[in-house]
Amino acid sequence: MEFRVKDLALAEEGKNRIDWAEAHMPVLVALRQKYEKTKPLKGIRVAGCLHVTKETGVLVRTLKAAGAELSWCGCNPLSTQDDVAASLAKDEGIAIFASRGVTSKEYYDDIHSAMKLDPHVTIDDGADLTVEMHKGMPKSIRGGTEETTTGVIRLRAMQKAGKLAYPIIAVNDAETKHDFDNIYGTGQSALDGIIRATNILVSGKNVVIAGYGHVGKGVARRAAGLGANVIVTEVDPIAALKAKLDGYSVAKMNKAAEIGDIFVTTTGCKDVIVDRDIAKMKDGAILANAGHFNVEISIPGIESQTVQKKEINDHTMQYSLKNGKRVYLIGEGRLVNLAAAEGHPSEVMDMSFANQFLAVLKLAQQGQTMKPLVYNIDKAQDQEIALAKLQSMGVEIDSLTPAQKAYLEGFAEGT
Template identity: 35%
Template sequence: MRLLEVLGEGHRLLKPALWRMGTVMRAPQLFTCLSGCRSSLLTRSKNSTNVPPKLDVALCLAPFLSHLLTAIAQLLHIQIALMMRHLPGTSSKRTLREAVTSVSRTSNRRSLDEEKLKLLNKVLMETLGALGAQCRWAACNIYSTLNEVAAALAENGFPVFAWKGESEDDFWWCIDRCVNVEGWQPNMILDDGGDLTHWIYKKYPNMFKKIKGIVEESVTGVHRLYQLSKAGKLCVPAMNVNDSVTKQKFDNLYCCRESILDGLKRTTDMMFGGKQVVVCGYGEVGKGCCAALKAMGSIVYVTEIDPICALQACMDGFRLVKLNEVIRQVDIVITCTGNKNVVTRELLDRMKNSCIVCNMGHSNTEIDVASLRTPELTWERVRSQVDHVIWPDGKRIVLLAEGRLLNLSCSTVPTFVLSITATTQALALIELYNAPEGRYKQDVYLLPKKMDEYVASLHLPTFDAHLTELTDEQAKYLGLNKNGPFKPNYYRCLGLPIK
């Protein structure tokens, strides 16, 4: 038996053990990281005409994996120490942990989390754990997991079901293993995209009898929740974090303004000056992408369906077009809509040679990637997350991350911005869990503005910023409390890119 087959068989048997350790590695990951025991396995294979006993393989691999996870976790702690100064929401003197613990603890909260597994999310998990919650984690994107983070969380006792480069089947398998565990019942859901919520509704609807609420941070996940609410099928309260000011303004706008350039540089090594780029959608994500590319000297076009956002794009100096008007001339196509079939096969056929196509919106729905998997087209893997799709006449397009989120799959995400989002999510979970009965019905709610402002205030000391305080006379004149909230709950600031 070849080594890879041995490792594959050992991996199948090791799954239960790895679940208990908290993370899972499949045969390719095992093959690349098992250098420490490779020689012994090869020796076993050569000296025996029979397949090594299944149990023997599992026992051979298990100790090494245990040491490997510990070693990776130790290395990660050094990275986290460097990162913590950019996480004021969870690591400053006025930490969320300290502030919330002084008020209440969530000692009985059991949280299911489905998000991108980056360094910041490890800190979020540990913060929720410090507040008394029991957490289980699965990834929201098949490429967004950092394996070292999964290993470090597992080493610290958190059950994690995620690894970088999952297949579609792996993705749903991980969610199911995260949810379906004997003797464990979640009472809160933290979701990013709505897949975890969807899976529980589909497979385990009885779980909602004990679930107190859902916190959702993505536009697509929120859209799904509103659909459930409209149909009368939403059976627990849900908190719409995506439309909170701290999420819209900082995560969607400022984060994407930086990560779009990082993702494109890492995958293509391209120069932006003079390139023609079309950005589909001028919401907060689109605004951030357009501002970054314009600053780098790119010629930027915008497509929009909303006349208000379209007018903003025009006022910010971008030319508003229909996608089919510029598709033959642009060098880069970026989708930022949260919709489906924004870039269709017809448009892909009309793109010029070497056009780069990527998605900053949601999941893999915006670009019709399925239409490219046909016999007449050839796929060529150039590097990790970069594919050339080649037409019969030799034309090729450069598809990044197979149409999935570029910044989650191919770049790092600024930790400071994620600290804002993670703090908002933690407060939303605590608010729903501790809310008295009757405060929230089976509907979708926005985060109270007071909490938005509190999250922002936790991050101001990073800049040595000093807030001006209202006098009693000024507060009375404006009809406000001196300590806020300073905006009504319906307020949602418009993200205007900085020129």
Template identity: 45%
Template sequence: MNAATNSLIRDINLAPQGRLKINWAWQHMPVLNRLREKLMAEKPLQGQKVAICLHLEAKTACLAELIRDAGAEVAVCGSNPLSTQDDVSAALVAEGVTVFAKYNPTPDEFKFYQIHTLETLPDLIIDDGGDLVSILHAERPDLMRQVKGGCEETTTGILRLRAMEKQGELQFPMVGVNEAFSKFLFDNRYGTGQSVWDGINRTTNLVVAGKTVVVVGYGWCGRGVAMRAKGLGANVVVTEIDAISAAEAHMDGFAVMPIREAAKRGDFFITVTGNKNVISTEHYHLMKDGAILANAGHFDIEIDKPALESISTSVQVVRENITEYILEDGRRIHLIAEGRLANLAAGDGHPTEIMDMTFGLQALCLLYMDENYQKIGNRVLDVPYQIDEQVARYYLEANGIAIDELNKEQEEYQASWKL
């Protein structure tokens, strides 16, 4: 496949500045660098085709180059219309990776790019939110014939995959990368926590200290967002539907209440639930003038945008990535990045060192799938613990951290039921 001929990108002339971004990321990804050295020598994916649907920015480019260096032909598309960086896309094409992506495409273009990626007839896929898997099963089963399996990046995607598995509709195995300890403990918590506030702060240029931040959902991403908000000096309120998560948020020192009550108090609202319309009309009517809404879930459905527009007398962009809605009583509600992922649509996404661990998992799980897909069956597989631990060990070694090991006596004691 000729990447330059087949790709659909904004402008190949942007490649030099994209290359600078990718090189910077490589300098801060010790896990991927270690894997790259090994995979370049062994070429375990020689002759394979791999389709990747992820947020197309510099860190994702490093993963794509790693898989290319392992011998595969790689085709990449974006998993969010506002997170694709055109210069990074150009740099990948210049290095032989096929790319179908542009920043802010129309909905039809966005879907077309994903389908075009699947038309390369991949053997393996890396998905984000289940988009590629959904297209293959619901719209283009004719493109599924070579697919051995793949890996899923997000909570949202794994929920969709498990629903397909439960209904007996999943036609190939997928590894739920998001459920690895080396993913959700770091990427979801520290990555989301820092990057969401990076996006909000650079976009609004407003102080957080002393204000009330409402975090809607207290999973691992919500934990991270709440933790960082507290660090910035905010008064943090958590809303939840799960009693255990709500109890945990309470013991972590946060106020917990129904969202209808929190709507009256919040200055900032960040949704991290994976569900739809968790903020809607009844909440808009209760919010303060100037309330700021942001989403950190995969899809732009958590904040009910049609409902907000329907009760507004004016809608205008008042600052890059901020849309202002003026309600009939004159109150203003501000939405960041059209309700899409605030950390990517209004920022650069998770810190590089965090994504180094996540993409280390993706690469190792893809190799595992290639070797074991026939044994797995059509189901969602948890990341094997040895892969999870291996990535954590790579990370520790890269940071000069040593840990203890059990001696023989201790191993025997733990293996025995006798005291």
């Protein structure tokens, strides 16, 4: 079996970390126990392009246990955990092509290597694999899944342009994904990344958060919880109003730039922090991005006014600017929670990856009869995953009586 990882000697460490994640992912483990006997994915080839983290390791084990043949690659040049990649190659026998710190060419070479499997189903995060699949379509493809907001936006744009050639299930759009993973997962792990990279005291700082969607809300809550004064920037009046009424300041980026100590972009948009903002920043300002691509903070905008650049630790670059001030960029402006920390905690990835697993199963069984459109997750699947998660936490909830159900569905009863 062909694979490309940094160092196979890291496999034992990776295996221990995947085992740890598995112990915190009861919903996904229950799916494995259910399907490892019947092996509904036997004969199905699955190519995955997802951050190679310990939680992804549990998804890989689950797909394999259900009978799938797998190839894998990373979906971001800085997010691969090399020990996990080593374990997936050595212990699980997966055709994995991934290492941390790849160049853009190596990144796409890895995607192309994973595509050689001629998959029936693709699993993607950010749509880079799906877009490459469309350039020279392997023959057997039945459908694909998409994990993140930015990927779903790209794939809906492909559908609108009439360019989408196979059905996609938008896993991100499941409530048990974006209302938990994007909010609680990124909220906690983005702060974790910033703290691991700088050990800065968040309390008392002005933290500027660009974007008040799911990720922005999560980061804002956690920064405020650590004692920061949160300032939100937005382009959507409704999101801005929500931020204001949630108790945060709202300002234009160009104003916020003058007072921020820490900046976190969470928009999925480009050029959110540009050269004129950087020129206004205080000496020592820290910049981080939690959106999918490294286009939110303009790196050319920093470099054009830099006189000296110095790596101060594995994750942080100091830029000394012409105006005599310094700014610090974490993780090259890539997803800070994966570049400088371990990504989302296992407990939230449990739900995201349970959705992924069930979406792969559906595409393997029904993909050939589905139109080439972007599909949402069934409401029933969302409810089932939420219920399983609650049960794993020992939480019970009420259910509607027949009379309540009739009342909620009817119009006869009023004042």
